[in-house]
Structures are given as structure tokens and as C-alpha cells.
Amino acid sequence: MKLFKKVLAVALVGAMAVSMLTACSGSKSSKVKDALKDFDIKMDAAMVQDTEKMMGGLQQLTEKVTSGAVKLNDETQMKKISEKFGEMTDYTFSSSTGKGDYDLYIWTNGADGRPASGGKTERYPYLMKVQNVHVSEKNLPRLLDKEFIQKGEFSGNSEALDILRSLLKVANVEKAGISVGKAYGKDVLLVTVPAGTTIPQTAAPKTLTT
Known part of the structure; x- marks a missing residue:
């Protein structure tokens, strides 16, 4: 009985921690x-x-990398994952021609x-645009x-x-999709905008602190 109580207590603490992390990310999304x-x-x-589907996929992948189920230096695994990205035809990163309805961006802090x-x-x-070259077998590990x-x-x-709003307004973005979720224990921001949106890909003037 004592062992059961200890296991239950650990499980409850773990559940509470996950709940708090999820709430934090949800708050940032809002x-x-x-x-x-x-x-x-x-x-x-x-x-x-x-965007939320993309976040869910990213979280699953990073969890598998952490557990060792996915190895970034395994060319066979990277090829299979790259092929999965190729099936996400809503996004322009899915093909070398850039065909798709949406562009996907990831926040980098510069x-x-x-x-x-x-x-x-x-x-x-x-905001770094995710392009076909980034999801290739060669560059996925990065x-x-x-x-x-x-x-x-x-x-x-x-x-x-302020920087996020400025980038989107200057690019004349009128509608978008966003998702903030945990990956490797950190909050990650993904942004979806209509294909063809021009958000400068030049180096950021400085690196932001968190």
C-alpha cells in the first residue's frame, strides 16, 4: 500500500507538471x-x-530524439521523416517548386x-521560413x-x-495561424501565413534574450 501511494504521488506530481507546462504554452499562444x-x-x-498539427508533429519528433528512438545521424530515419514532410502539401516546404497554400515560419530569437x-x-x-531544403534528408538534423x-x-x-507584430504588418499579413508549444522543454513559436508572403530572411540585428 505504501509503495502504491508513493507511485500515485509521483504520477500526480508528473501530471501536474505537464498540466502547468501546457497551461504556460497555452497562455503564450493566447x-x-x-x-x-x-x-x-x-x-x-x-x-x-x-499550425497546431505541425506543432504536434514537432513535439513527437523531438520527444523521439530525446528518447533515442530517432537518431539525427541515422540517414534512413532522416529520409523517412523527410518523405513525411513531403506529404504535407498544404505547405510550400513540401516540394522543391514551393507549391502549396501556406508558408511556415519558426521563431529563432535571432x-x-x-x-x-x-x-x-x-x-x-x-522568423525563419521553413523551406524544402530545410526538411531534406541532409538538413533535417539541423x-x-x-x-x-x-x-x-x-x-x-x-x-x-513587438518584433513579431512588426514583421507581419510590414509583410501585409492580414490572417495567420500560430501555435506555441513545448519542444525540448522550451516554448517554440510556429507561424503560418499565406504562401508568397515576403518576410525578410536577412540576419537579425541582435539576438533576443529570454
Whole structure:
């Protein structure tokens, strides 16, 4: 009986922790949606649904990487996962021609590490467009890399929200889909916008702190 109580207590603590993490991410999602609404950027139901599906897929993948079920240096696994991305035909990253209804962006905080010419690196844009090359067998390990995702932790603070709103408004975005969820223990922001939206992919002027 004592052992059962201990196991039950551990299970309850774990459930409470997961619940708190989920609530935190949900709160940030609501904050982002409210902030964009103030700038007349509406949440499109279809885009939100697709973005949430993408977040769910990202969470499953990163959990499998953490558990060891998926190995980023396993070419066979990367090829299969890359093929799955190719089936997500709503998004332009699914094909080399860029065919699709939506573009997907991931928040990076302007972290350093983006490959540049001459073997150098530079900061990522605050919103990095996910393109077909990123979900290729060769480059998927970089996209799913723990350090890359954790560096892009979305704080939801006023500075991050202001930059996000500015980027979307300058790009004349009128409707979008967003999702904030946990991956590798950090809040990740995914943004879906209509295909053809032009959000600059130049290096961010500085790296944001979280």
C-alpha cells in the first residue's frame, strides 16, 4: 500500500507538471493571438489547425530524439521523416517548386549559427521560413537540433511580441495561424501565413534574450 501511494504521488506530481507546462504554452499562444488581433491580424481557422498539427508533429519528433528512438545521424530515419514532410502539401516546404497554400515560419530569437559564406555563421532572421531544403534528408538534423530549437525559445515578452507584430504588418499579413508549444522543454513559436508572403530572411540585428 505504501509503495502504491508513493507511485500515485509521483504520477500526480508528473501530471501536474505537464498540466502547468501546457497551461504556460497555452497562455503564450493566447497572448500572441491577442497582440496580433490588436494589429488587425486575424487568426484563420484552417491555418491555426495546420499550425497546431505541425506543432504536434514537432513535439513527437523531438520527444523521439530525446528518447533515442530517432537518431539525427541515422540517414534512413532522416529520409523517412523527410518523405513525411513531403506529404504535407498544404505547405510550400513540401516540394522543391514551393507549391502549396501556406508558408511556415519558426521563431529563432535571432540566434547565431546560421551557415553563411566562407564557412562563417550569422544570426538567423527572427522568423525563419521553413523551406524544402530545410526538411531534406541532409538538413533535417539541423532543423531538429536541440540547441537550435532551445536557442529559439519564445519568451512572449513585449520586445518579442513587438518584433513579431512588426514583421507581419510590414509583410501585409492580414490572417495567420500560430501555435506555441513545448519542444525540448522550451516554448517554440510556429507561424503560418499565406504562401508568397515576403518576410525578410536577412540576419537579425541582435539576438533576443529570454
